[in-house]
Amino acid sequence: MIQTRLIPRTAEAQEPPMLIKTLLAQSLRYEPQREIVYRNLFRMNYVDFNRRVRQLANVLADSGVAPGDTVAVLDWDSHRYLECFFGVTSVGAILHTVNVRLSPAQILFTMNHANDKVVLIHEDFLPILTAIKSQLTTVENYIILSDKVYTGSTTINRLSDIPTDFLGEYEALLTNAPSEYDFPDFDENTWATSFYTTGTTGNPKGVYFSHRQLFMHTMGLLTYIIGYEAMPFRGSSDVYMPITPMFHVHAWGFPFLATMMSAKQVYPGRYEPELLLKLLITEEVTLSHCVPTILNMLVSSPAAEKYRENLSRWKVLIGGSALTKGLAKAATELGITVMSGYGMSETAPVMAVGYLNEQEKALPTADQLELRTRAGRISPFIDMRLMDDDGNFVPHDGHSLGEIVARGPWLTQGYYEDPERGADLWKGGWLHTGDVASVTPDNWVIIADRTKDVIKTGGEWVSSLDMEDVLSQVDGVAESAVVGLPDDRWGERPHALIVQKPGYTLTTEGVKANLQAKVERGELHKWYVPDRILFVPEIPKTSVGKIDKKRIRSEMKDLILGVQSA
Template sequence: MSVRLIPRTPSAYGFPLLIKNILRTPLAYYPDREIVYRDKMTYTYVELNQRIQRLANALEKMGVKQGDTVAVMDWDSHRYLECFFAVPMMGAVLHTINIRLSPEQLIYTINHAKDDVILVNADFLPLLAAVKDQMKTVKKIILLNDKDGTPDTPLNLDDEYENLLAGSEPAYEFPDFDENAMATTFYTTGTTGLPKGVYFSHRQIVLHTYGLMSGLCAYEAQAGINSGDVYMPLTPMFHVHAWGIPYLCTMLGTKQVYPGKYEPEMLLKLIVSQKVTFSHCVPTIIHMLVSSPAIKQLDLSRWKVVIGGSALPRGLCKAGLENGINLYTAYGMSETCPLLTVANLKPHMFQWDAERQVEMRCRTGLPVPNVLLEVVDTEGNPLPHDGKSAGEVVVRSPWLTQGYVGDEEKSEELWANGWLHTGDIGFIDPEGYLQITDRVKDVIKTGGEWISSLELEDIISRHDAVSEAAVIGVPDPKWAERPLALVVLKPGAEAETSEEELKAFFAKYAEDGVIPKYGVPDKVLIVDSIAKTSVGKINKKQLREDYK
């Protein structure tokens, strides 16, 4: 026998999972809650809805139709939030452009995505102007401007955003269509080759929003998010829809604060003045904030921050907690929309001492509902959840990209054997928590053994003098590779901290059996800074090139 499908009367409405339905709930529950942009603009959810409809009318008047692609180059702003909704709700595709790409990568993504319209912040006009003669499909350019007057540019600007909205009606009938319609696309830079385009449907984004809600809001844990929170993203909105959290916080009807360009003084000012209680970012942002002398004067005890994008070192987690910040990790990647796991503490862990809690907060986390996650060996066989057996992390979930734009070969590699391959190595402990131990491409292979660069980074981060660290493998004629540690010291620690002392710090962990003796780096270099990628992660590809 086969499964028994439900009968459906001809008049029954098949409710499609469309992004437009996310917007309905806050208009009923919290119509007067605020959306804040820096110190420049404040308006309500009712006005947000009107502006979204005005934007849709304006784009349609400019010729945008279903299936067209509208790209955005902006800082984190209320305008970006409006585009998150208006563009896909029309049936068009939103392309969120990484503003930190090289000119070659920038024009590649614009042409590869077949952008029809680009909305560009005045700050990025020079980037766009540098590639204007190579644009193949762009028909209209709209200016996003926080300053008075029109900037000088060789680009042909078709209109200005606020002017467009002012001249458009605040009512638009967003249509129903297939929930599997493409809603968004963006490009993941990776470490080699040209950027790869990922894409997500309305159905996937709606289901991911509920996945976020269950993972961040539903469980008794060390931090819970609800409609009473005040949200401010610290992950660029071009990067995986700011982890999809603007969709979640809109559904919840939270007050939302958008900081524009990330400037430490402005970020801290907004956190305090707008009473921000929830953010998310990569570790380098928290590192920047806890390194600021101004933080000592602030009460951050109500601020919950989810860390992702890179491993959260225990030393940084401890520093954040000491400053009152409720830090914990989540895990995902561009290809996964992104949420896969959250490091929620279980109730029996609430009474643990600070050190044990830090260990769990820095875990990669528990899979959220509707994420099936395993670690597998080289043959694809699942490994036991014993906290030791490490393999590649593979996943299934309803919100994973179904491939790469225009690249069948890499799409099949991504989805080999029907599982999405993350390229991360990790283990699952008996409590069900995943721990990523390294990227496949970042693990250090020395004398036939693997050494986790992330574990070595976590260890050195616990030294009181260390502000930031990265560990890479460098070529070695005898062992193939050996670990090299790069360390940035805290201000004032330079005179009393030597490279030999830091190497001895590693050696102590080898003596205690935490790491093998061959895991102690041959060299520890004290450096002024560590190279980062366009989204603030440690750029190990660049470091390996610089120090080979």
């Protein structure tokens, strides 16, 4: 063991713990008058926000929440959710951000498994609660959330309109709560948040993070996003609006960063294309993050061209699924700055963000798109490697492929009450992502595919992500998904779903001819021409907006077998 010289701790010197309340405290230091906006319904400054967070803490205490208890939230992206990010965690309780897009049975499982004690729920989700309420085993109190209080309606405030076993309505409870609350100090390794991620089999897995991990994730974003300006974000001039659900990995951690910086924040509530565009324009939003589906929806909107001038200041970080060159090109032509990021639920999530150095910023736009659609450059403080099936590290030469494994100060320690899957996640002391990639000598991560989505056909490995990227560049293709299906001769063959852009009439023969021409010019391998192409109105998605390839494989397999049997 290496001999080191430790600095002895003294009784007098106190080292404050890394707690979420410390991030909150920064919001009042320099720009407390900046605004936090909810849709076109509500706005406040950081003085009001801090007061409301403390009022929420008092409401939680009155509802029986003690340190270590779990508070569940079912809401759209809102200022209320942001208040819970800080209010719930700063009293030492655990914030469970419930994925409202799961089935009622899955939501029931997650709430019982997380031992939720108090539930804050938007009235839009009351039908879900009605379906599962009798089966909830640990919940003691409910608080209703409503937008009606911001529209001048007092309907929700009438006792007869609130379920009798609810404590009351959120705004009314905050109004009646004291505005002073002294957030305590406690161990920085205290459990702060939990949420559930779905896999291909079994029940959802509970992912959890400590105050220290979320504090360090915020410092990582601060270093890369602000310090290195990977996605330039200046509190003095930028306006942040998430278009990633706040239940999904803390909205990628950006609300913690934006609040610490006292940046102007805009929360859109339920995602509606027209309102999103309106908020982008009227609130002068400059930074967002979302999955490709949302960006494609906004870029394809008839109003996008009308607001080209306004969109030219918008910077968008893309994650969740691969950013194709076709979508990146369409966004860039509208003046939008796009960049990819990489991470997963288990990594809090950011492990890589696209960063162009001085030489790369001088490249032509087409060459920049090649870089911007990569998964990103490895983030500060993250140790990322590639590993082969035998547990050996693979060189970062830009060509060799291996599974991404990682270590870092904000990666989850495992899965709640699931030691077997947690041990598999951290096999060999490295977090295993299940993603196959190459890494360049200058730290660019190039995802080849998920291990379960790589297509092996005729002895060749074909990336479904590469195929989708190629299809995105076919004129008239709005979105695509490629999966491999069993084939008696070749082992597997690729099959594609395509959504057409409005005004186009594509044919299977036409798309295949386009790809075949690239094969004949030596631009593509012959295996990149899919066996079957189906045109669909939309691509199946998971609850967080990712392409649902498990469902696609199942449905296409059934369709093909049905055709063959007929």
